[in-house]
Amino acid sequence: MTRHRQAWLPALILVATVAQLAVAEFVPGIERFEGKAFGARLLAYPALMLLVPALWWLARRRDQSTSQQAAPYNAFALVMLPFGVDVTGNTFDLYDRIVVWDDLNHFVNWALLCGGLGLILFRAALPRWLIVFAVTGLGAILAIGWEVGEWFTFIRHGTEIETAYEDTLGDLVLGTCGAFLAGLLVAGAGRSSDVT
Amino acid sequence: MLALTVAGLFAASQSTADQFADKAWSLRLVAYPLLMLVAPTIWWFAVGRRDRSSRPPALAFTLIMAPFLSDLTANWLDLFRSVDWWDDLSHFAHWLLLCWGIGLLLAPHVRPRWVLVPLIAGIGALLALGWELGEWYAFIRHGKEASGAYQDTLGDLTLGTSGALLAGVLTTLAPTTVTTTARAQRGRGGDS
Numbered sequence: 340m341t342r343h344r345q346a347w348l349p350a351l352i353l354v355a356t357v358a359q360l361a362v363a364e365f366v367p368g369i370e371r372f373e374g375k376a377f378g379a380r381l382l383a384y385p386a387l388m389l390l391v392p393a394l395w396w397l398a399r400r401r402d403q404s405t406s407q408q409a410a411p412y413n414a415f416a417l418v419m420l421p422f423g424v425d426v427t428g429n430t431f432d433l434y435d436r437i438v439v440w441d442d443l444n445h446f447v448n449w450a451l452l453c454g455g456l457g458l459i460l461f462r463a464a465l466p467r468w469l470i471v472f473a474v475t476g477l478g479a480i481l482a483i484g485w486e487v488g489e490w491f492t493f494i495r496h497g498t499e500i501e502t503a504y505e506d507t508l509g510d511l512v513l514g515t516c517g518a519f520l521a522g523l524l525v526a527g528a529g530r531s532s533d534v535t
Numbered sequence: 536m537l538a539l540t541v542a543g544l545f546a547a548s549q550s551t552a553d554q555f556a557d558k559a560w561s562l563r564l565v566a567y568p569l570l571m572l573v574a575p576t577i578w579w580f581a582v583g584r585r586d587r588s589s590r591p592p593a594l595a596f597t598l599i600m601a602p603f604l605s606d607l608t609a610n611w612l613d614l615f616r617s618v619d620w621w622d623d624l625s626h627f628a629h630w631l632l633l634c635w636g637i638g639l640l641l642a643p644h645v646r647p648r649w650v651l652v653p654l655i656a657g658i659g660a661l662l663a664l665g666w667e668l669g670e671w672y673a674f675i676r677h678g679k680e681a682s683g684a685y686q687d688t689l690g691d692l693t694l695g696t697s698g699a700l701l702a703g704v705l706t707t708l709a710p711t712t713v714t715t716t717a718r719a720q721r722g723r724g725g726d727s
Binding site: 460461477494504508511 | 567
């Protein structure tokens with residue numbers, strides 16, 4: 340049971356995120372949530388938040404040598420937190436009230452996401468100097484994937500095409516810098532500390 | 536490969552042929568050899584100097600240098616103008632070669648081997664982003680090609696990262712010799 344004592348943290352983030360998404364989708368008349376595809380987010384965000392824990396669990400089942408290993412709940416929490424931050428930012432209308440909120444999110448959310456992924460994927464596999472490259476590179480891949488997704492969903496239809504180029508480069512740089520910070524922190528965390 | 540590239544760059548910088556116009560060959564004559572020598576220099580300081588018995592990873596260095604010679608050759612043959620998709624193919628193939636070479640250099644330090652795939656793809660994505668930022672700084676922020684830059688940039692990033700992803704997969708398939716230096720690092724818990 341002590342192996343699961345830190346499961347409350349990712350569980351809390353998941354519940355808080357889903358609760359806010361449900362309010363955004365089902366409570367009528369809240370202007371800040373309108374036209375932001377919260378129906379799709381209500382399905383996609385929990386699925387994405389649970390993807391990494393699910394893959395970790397499947398990988399552990401295949402590898403008998405790690406079957407008694409405690410789950411990295413703190414790392415799961417880091418991976419889930421950006422989704423909660425995004426929804427909370429909408430709940431408090433921070434995207435409209437704070438000009439730099441979107442840019443700040445690209446940096447901070449990539450740092451959180453890549454920090455969590457770096458702890459799970461790379462910390463035990465790579466020497467420290469390579470962890471920084473690996474986590475930063477993963478952040479760059481995810482940032483490129485995100486921007487390609489934005490192009491496919493919105494921009495190729497003409498939305499914001501005029502400003503898309505420099506916005507995209509800016510978001511890519513912010514996300515990658517966030518991942519670089521995460522890489523430094525994961526490398527600095529060492530292999531002996533407990534992240535579960 | 537280095538000598539061929541330098542000779543070709545020098546000839547291009549002196550040429551008046553149309554395909555070489557406005558392509559900063561004097562800058563390339565300095566930058567390409569320097570970039571081609573980055574990997575051998577790092578290897579020398581990290582491995583060769585400490586372990587004189589280590590053989591230089593010639594295949595990895597060749598793969599890293601090949602894109603520069605390929606770019607130069609394509610300019611001599613005027614392929615960027617005569618073949619529509621040459622630029623796209625170059626982004627994919629050059630990132631494949633470059634990152635495959637980097638992968639062969641890093642492979643002895645990485646266990647389990649599947650970690651090489653995200654590691655090499657990520658390094659490719661970083662290099663692609665760096666390249667696109669360089670293009671923005673050198674050309675596009677002044678308004679040149681700004682109109683078509685957005686989709687070109689996303690396409691180039693995707694092609695480069697895809698080439699690097701394939702390089703990561705190919706690196707996992709190649710046999711790896713764990714060098715003395717890598718063994719020593721792993722013996723110390725991987726810290727360096």
